Amino acid sequence: MNSALNLPKLIYRTLSLKLSKNKSNPTTDYNLISTSYDEYYSRYLGKAALELLEKLPVNPDQCILDLACGTGFFTHPLAEKVGKNGKVFAVDLSSGMLECNQKNALLKQLSNIMFVESDALLFMDGIANESLDGIVCGWGICYMDHVKLLQSMERIVKPGGFIGIIENRSSSLKAVSDMFMKALVTHPNAMIKNTEIHLPKDKDYLVKTFTKRGIVAESAWNGKVTIPCKSGDEVAEYMLKSGASAGFLDALDKNLLPEVMKSFVIHIDKSMANGQSIPVNHEYCALVATKSV
Numbered sequence: 001m002n003s004a005l006n007l008p009k010l011i012y013r014t015l016s017l018k019l020s021k022n023k024s025n026p027t028t029d030y031n032l033i034s035t036s037y038d039e040y041y042s043r044y045l046g047k048a049a050l051e052l053l054e055k056l057p058v059n060p061d062q063c064i065l066d067l068a069c070g071t072g073f074f075t076h077p078l079a080e081k082v083g084k085n086g087k088v089f090a091v092d093l094s095s096g097m098l099e100c101n102q103k104n105a106l107l108k109q110l111s112n113i114m115f116v117e118s119d120a121l122l123f124m125d126g127i128a129n130e131s132l133d134g135i136v137c138g139w140g141i142c143y144m145d146h147v148k149l150l151q152s153m154e155r156i157v158k159p160g161g162f163i164g165i166i167e168n169r170s171s172s173l174k175a176v177s178d179m180f181m182k183a184l185v186t187h188p189n190a191m192i193k194n195t196e197i198h199l200p201k202d203k204d205y206l207v208k209t210f211t212k213r214g215i216v217a218e219s220a221w222n223g224k225v226t227i228p229c230k231s232g233d234e235v236a237e238y239m240l241k242s243g244a245s246a247g248f249l250d251a252l253d254k255n256l257l258p259e260v261m262k263s264f265v266i267h268i269d270k271s272m273a274n275g276q277s278i279p280v281n282h283e284y285c286a287l288v289a290t291k292s293v
């Protein structure tokens with residue numbers, strides 16, 4: 001197929017899908033990968049998330065909200081720290097991710113977690129003013145409207161309460177995205193929905209966006225995690241099973257997905273054979289902030 005002719009076709013298709021407001025649904029993809037998420041995503045990104053967890057002022061008896069809680073990477077240590085007189089609200093849109101979270105909590109005999117299948121912002125709308133000691137959102141703000149998120153967080157956190165955020169930066173997985181675009185140019189008809197993901201630029205964006213109206217930054221940092229992939233197949237396996245491509249897979253025609261993935265792998269292997277490195281880099285940023293008393 002002639003890629004030069006397909007590029008304008010792909011650009012036209014991307015723009016039309018944007019205008020059509022036919023959005024992909026990341027939840028569909030998270031439901032599909034929920035059982036492999038920990039083995040692929042948490043295994044590598046967990047170290048970065050732990051750094052955030054250690055900086056949060058979590059204490060016994062607190063009531064904490066874990067937004068976009070997934071399989072429970074933050075939920076479970078938070079529930080352990082707040083103890084049996086404390087409480088964690090674990091909120092997620094994906095029933096598959098929540099099911100894994102619930103199963104693991106049961107194995108750990110954690111009984112102070114309330115699991116809620118809901119959109120994060122909708123759930124927060126039903127929470128009383130200044131009623132929470134802290135809010136954590138791990139790798140989830142990219143699916144939310146940041147202005148509304150700040151408004152809700154500021155309203156429901158108690159004075160002296162905390163906010164903890166970690167998210168991939170917009171520069172994340174750049175080399176992999178470039179290969180994916182090359183594969184899509186070969187199959188421009190494969191894209192059938194628009195993907196809308198709001199990744200922050202860096203820690204300065206987090207500080208600027210989430211420290212208004214009495215929310216004060218305690219610390220903010222950038223970091224990078226490299227996934228050790230040595231071939232196109234390994235990159236594809238990581239992207240398909242970790243959730244790193246959630247929202248992008250649902251945007252594709254299921255019948256054409258195998259073809260797209262096949263050319264994705266070929267493009268990576270060719271580039272690697274030519275000495276070009278295709279690093280699978282998750283660049284991320286994080287913020288710990290508190291609400292003034």
Ligand SMILES: C[S@@+](CC[C@H](N)C(=O)[O-])C[C@H]1O[C@@H](n2cnc3c(N)ncnc32)[C@H](O)[C@@H]1O
Nearest residue numbers: 068069070073092093094097119120138139143
């Ligand atoms: C990368 S996972 C992060 C899971 C977990 N916080 C962690 O640190 O491992 C992103 C999660 O966000 C959830 N999610 C996406 N959009 C959401 C929304 N609007 N409201 C609530 N959860 C959402 C997904 O279902 C998924 O479980």
